[in-house]
Amino acid sequence: MSEFYNANSFLISLVGINAxxxxxxxxxxxxxMLSLSNAASMAIGAYTAAxxxxxxxxxxxxxxxxxxLMSGLVALVLGLPIMRLSGVFLAIATLGFGEVIRIAxxxxxxxxxxxxxxxxxxxxxxxxxxxxVYGVLLLIAYFFSRLKGSRMxxxxxxxxEDENAARTMxxxxxxxxxxxxVTGAIxxxxxxxxxxxxxxxxxxxxxxxxxxxDVLVFAVVGGTLAWRGAIMGAVLMTLLPEAIRVVPIVGGFxxxxxxxxxxxxxxxxxxxxxxxxxLTVALSLNRIRRPARKVIGHKEASP
Amino acid sequence: MMSPVETQAIEATTSSKPxxxxxxxxxxxxxxxxxxxxxxxxxxxxxxxxxxxxxxxKTTVINMLSGLLPPTGxxxxxxxxxxxxxxxHRIAALGLSRTYQNIxxxxxxxxxxxxxxxxxxxxxASLAERLVFSPRVRREEEAARRRALxxxxxxxxASLASQPASxxxxxxxxxxxxxxxxxxxxxxxxxDEPAAGMNAAESQALGTRLRTLAEGGLSLLxxxxxxxxxxSLCDRIGVLNFGNLIAEGTPTEIARDPQVIEAYLxxxx
Numbered sequence: 001m002s003e004f005y006n007a008n009s010f011l012i013s014l015v016g017i018n019a020x021x022x023x024x025x026x027x028x029x030x031x032x033m034l035s036l037s038n039a040a041s042m043a044i045g046a047y048t049a050a051x052x053x054x055x056x057x058x059x060x061x062x063x064x065x066x067x068x069l070m071s072g073l074v075a076l077v078l079g080l081p082i083m084r085l086s087g088v089f090l091a092i093a094t095l096g097f098g099e100v101i102r103i104a105x106x107x108x109x110x111x112x113x114x115x116x117x118x119x120x121x122x123x124x125x126x127x128x129x130x131x132x133v134y135g136v137l138l139l140i141a142y143f144f145s146r147l148k149g150s151r152m153x154x155x156x157x158x159x160x161e162d163e164n165a166a167r168t169m170x171x172x173x174x175x176x177x178x179x180x181x182v183t184g185a186i187x188x189x190x191x192x193x194x195x196x197x198x199x200x201x202x203x204x205x206x207x208x209x210x211x212x213x214d215v216l217v218f219a220v221v222g223g224t225l226a227w228r229g230a231i232m233g234a235v236l237m238t239l240l241p242e243a244i245r246v247v248p249i250v251g252g253f254x255x256x257x258x259x260x261x262x263x264x265x266x267x268x269x270x271x272x273x274x275x276x277x278x279l280t281v282a283l284s285l286n287r288i289r290r291p292a293r294k295v296i297g298h299k300e301a302s303p
Numbered sequence: 304m305m306s307p308v309e310t311q312a313i314e315a316t317t318s319s320k321p322x323x324x325x326x327x328x329x330x331x332x333x334x335x336x337x338x339x340x341x342x343x344x345x346x347x348x349x350x351x352x353x354x355x356x357x358x359x360x361k362t363t364v365i366n367m368l369s370g371l372l373p374p375t376g377x378x379x380x381x382x383x384x385x386x387x388x389x390x391x392h393r394i395a396a397l398g399l400s401r402t403y404q405n406i407x408x409x410x411x412x413x414x415x416x417x418x419x420x421x422x423x424x425x426x427x428a429s430l431a432e433r434l435v436f437s438p439r440v441r442r443e444e445e446a447a448r449r450r451a452l453x454x455x456x457x458x459x460x461a462s463l464a465s466q467p468a469s470x471x472x473x474x475x476x477x478x479x480x481x482x483x484x485x486x487x488x489x490x491x492x493x494x495d496e497p498a499a500g501m502n503a504a505e506s507q508a509l510g511t512r513l514r515t516l517a518e519g520g521l522s523l524l525x526x527x528x529x530x531x532x533x534x535s536l537c538d539r540i541g542v543l544n545f546g547n548l549i550a551e552g553t554p555t556e557i558a559r560d561p562q563v564i565e566a567y568l569x570x571x572x
Contacts, residue, residue, distance in 0.1 A: 143434065151423065151444075152430050154412070158420045161409035168369050170395035170424030170487060 016133035017195050018238045022218035022230035024187035027180050029224045031156040036212045037094035038188045040101035043207035044071040045189025046196040047111055050119055053126040060126050064193040071189025072182050079181040098212055105204040116203030128197035144227035221270045223277025232278045322347045322522050323491055329376030330363050337363045339546045350523045352537035359543040361526040365495050369401045370394040396424035400489035402480045404496045410469030417468050418451035421486030458482040491522045498529040510536050
């Protein structure tokens with residue numbers, strides 16, 4: 001067991017990081033906001049925490065918290081003006097925000113620029129391992145499990161269904177949208193801070209457009225009706241590129257160099273055949289086992 | 304013009320302060336004035352009907368009252384507070400609730416959840432309290448659930464509580480929307496064509512239900528095309544035509560008003 005962990009520790013931890021990232025986009029998707037700035041929020045968390053542990057000799061946990069808060073703060077400042085946008089306009093604005101952050105990092109020498117930022121090059125080493133990652137994932141999963149069925153979660157669902165009707169039910173739509181956006185950024189910031197100390201090296205390329213799309217794919221493949229879906233999607237889509245390493249090289253075409261093709265095919269298949277992602281499978285299994293019970297949402301009405 | 308009995312009836316309702324006071328309400332869309340200088344009052348416990356031909360501006364008035372559309376002129380006062388510049392969620396929290404002409408339920412949520420969401424502004428407990436399993440949150444959620452079930456029983460929907468709202472038949476969706484609007488415990492309920500798509504028996508049952516609500520002290524503002532429902536239900540009626548309020552009075556007065564007859568049927572010429 002420990003041998004298996006040692007051989008695959010980075011991959012195992014990466015699954016956890018990606019699951020946290022998938023949860024960070026799940027919360028904005030749960031109120032129908034297509035925000036693509038999660039990779040940028042991850043970058044802010046990563047660089048903030050890395051600077052604190054490396055330059056100011058902070059311990060890991062305070063640095064993770066500071067990275068998360070910094071990411072949340074930036075999202076709050078940015079979130080207030082862009083929450084007026086919706087749909088594709090919001091997606092483009094948040095994507096632009098992501099690029100601005102990435103290009104800013106490239107041009108800041110103190111952050112290592114495009115060369116990247118190396119952690120733990122001195123004698124003092126501050127690292128994160130799978131334990132830290134999965135402990136944090138557990139905490140965040142707990143948050144989401146308590147969120148479910150709460151007043152806030154019902155409000156987010158109502159906003160997702162019909163924003164104006166939600167307004168006239170007394171729901172402060174702007175507040176909840178900003179809250180969802182900032183929460184997503186904080187969660188992504190945590191993932192970034194852990195990622196930096198897991199890999200001991202970060203560069204602007206880690207947090208670019210590809211990362212933003214990957215995170216969206218995790219959530220869509222897993223399903224956006226429940227938070228469990230996001231985790232399922234992240235696990236599958238992180239392990240899949242490893243699984244296809246066993247595919248033989250045919251006619252000089254090596255698929256393991258092109259894992260994006262595989263991800264694209266899976267995404268297409270899920271959108272076409274499983275409208276609620278992997279959750280569709282889980283939900284129908286549930287229905288077979290307990291046919292009378294409702295799967296999502298409130299407890300059943302008492303007779 | 305007015306019979307002594309009717310004059311007395313109006314004086315009886317107007318003696319108290321109005322719950323809703325609309326003054327010179329105007330809404331222009333570019334050059335098109337959809338609603339022009341409309342003024343009327345709704346008193347506590349009163350059922351006020353707003354009628355008029357298609358395109359007269361009735362829904363525009365309702366949208367302005369509920370805060371979905373900012374007026375371009377005039378004032379709206381509700382429970383002594385100006386609401387014409389207030390965001391919709393605060394108007395709802397003040398006790399003004401509404402239904403929609405084209406039903407707007409939260410389709411993927413359960414019937415019960417729809418009514419629980421209707422109580423959003425009444426609930427206080429925060430997510431932080433829920434994270435630590437605070438008993439206050441549990442009590443509040445339990446109370447909201449019980450209240451929702453009571454409202455569903457009154458609407459005859461209790462057996463469908465766990466169904467998704469979109470799975471309900473049309474008539475039941477209308478009933479659910481009314482239950483959701485009542486869940487906030489409003490002082491004034493705006494009903495935008497509540498009998499649309501209903502047959503005579505259903506609309507009569509709706510009339511009885513609304514009458515019961517009004518007798519319980521709830522004020523109603525009803526936009527409706529079903530003339531027999533409006534005539535039997537409303538204490539007073541305002542008539543909109545091309546964005547102007549052309550007549551106001553008791554149902555009997557309105558039925559006799561030559562301007563109203565002209566607006567609906569056209570003049571002899």
